[in-house]
Amino acid sequence: MKTSIYHGDVDRRSFNRISKALADPRRYEILRRIAACGSEASCVMLKGKFPITPATLSHHLKELSNAGLIEIRRNSKFMYVELRRDTWKQYLKELRSLSE
Amino acid sequence: MKTSIYHGDVDRRSFNRISKALADPRRYEILRRIAACGSEASCVMLKGKFPITPATLSHHLKELSNAGLIEIRRNSKFMYVELRRDTWKQYLKELRSLSE
C-alpha cells in the first residue's frame, strides 16, 4: 500500500480505493466475514457463504487486495485470505480525522 | 436516519448509503470541507471551492443529506450545511466493530 511522507498514513489514492472497495454491500459483507475469522479465511469457505459465482468472488477478492485490505496466501490448490489490520487501522484514523 | 432496535446503531441500509456517499472522491472532499468549518458551511462558499457546476454540487449535497451525513438549513436565499456528528460517530462505530 502506498504511504505519504508521513509514515502510517494512507494517501488520497489509497484512501479512495478503500472507500470504493467498501461501498459495495456484498464486498463489505465478504470483508466482514474475513475479519470475523480471527486469522485466515479460506476461499472455499467464503464461496459457500455467498450466492455468487467463483468469478464474482474472485473479482471482489482482487478489489479488496488491490485496496490493501486483505492479504492473500496460496497453498497449492487453495487460497486463504486475511484482513490487513494495519491498513484498516490507518483507514479508520483518516476517517476519524474528519471530525474533532 | 433509520436506527435498529439498538439505539444509536446504523442499520445495514443506512450504512451502505453512507459508504456509497463517501466513495466518490469529490463528495468526500466536500464533506471534509463542511466538517472543517466547525459549525455551518455556506453553500456559496462550497461552490467557490470546487470546479463543479451548481447542479452537481446540489446533487452531492442531496446525497450527503440522504445518507444522514449533513444537516441542511435554509435562510431565504441561502443554504447552510453542517456535519451530523451523531451519524458520523455511529458510522465509525460500525466500522470499528469489524476488527476487535
Added chain:
DNA sequence: CTGACAGTTAGATAATCATCGAACTGTTAA
C-alpha cells in the same frame, strides 16, 4: 417590476462496475 443571484430539477451522456457464463490454468486424487 425587473434583473441578478441561489439553488433545484429534468434529461442526456459517458464512465464505472457488479455480475455472469465460458473457457482457461494449475493441482490433487484415483
Added chain:
DNA sequence: TTAACAGTTCGATGATTATCTAACTGTCAG
C-alpha cells in the same frame, strides 16, 4: 493419465452514477 476441483481471465450485459446544460423556482436589491 484423467477427472474433478480451485481459482482466474475475458467479454458481455445491465445497472448505477457523476457530470453537464437548460430550464425552472424563489428571493432580494435597485
